[in-house]
Amino acid sequence: MSVPPAAPRRELVLPGPQDTEAFGARVGASLRAGDLVLLSGDLGAGKTTFTRGLARALGVRGPVTSPTFVIARVHPSLVGGPELVHVDAYRLGSLAEVDDLDLDTDAEEAVTVVEWGRGLVEELSRDRLEIDLLRPHGAAGGGPDGVAAAEDEAPVEPRRVTVRGIGERWAGVDLG
Template identity: 45%
Template structure:
């Protein structure tokens, strides 16, 4: 799927957010500045979270509990050299919230069996355009992606 600006990236995130339920785990992949936090803002919007969503780079985990479901936004970039075992990640993954993980490759051994990977790529010729690819792992996430594809009108069409 393609988005042509930040507003469309937020809209796509919100469409996904409407389909998520407690216990869902989303892994966001993309280079620095690809739009991972922008996409997360859309999910938060769908959950009714009004507080500004910020990148959790320096805090590792930001918790937003005032929405329909709790949202746990994680950035594991600083754990490139380990240290995730002290964070209690399994409590988040097995809890009653929605978990979004950026830079998940640094906690690969702690991830649940099923999750949805979202890869966000900036267009090399236009800094506003994003290509967003969904890679479901598990039947639940395959159904979510099918529903999202049916509901979302790609602005590039």
């Protein structure tokens, strides 16, 4: 099988969770049935927050929460669009375990978002969107401007995001 073409990587910084969710909504507005989105990154980097925004743009039933313990959750459309299949592959160790989920049955009719899916689900679609969300390593806490959060709040850390479209579907699509 030949390697599908890849769009250039795009990098951006998202100052806080609301920006991560808003970016998810921007990406979600450009998605259609059959699209596969792979989310990778640090634990707590905002993969589910991103998916929450994406789901809002798709107009699916919520709430969108991490599917870590159920592995996959389906969110039907409330607006006649594609449903969202939200998968957490963190506890899956092989392609056989992914196959047991029967994700490819819904793949053409739904938008499929897989957290922790790199190296496991690329076979589901020749075209896919790969998004890495990374927390700053060694950050001492504080907001994007270096100001510490109040004692009762978690520190706000910017996220570094890398977006790359794989395949013809993503050629020329601007997701920044």
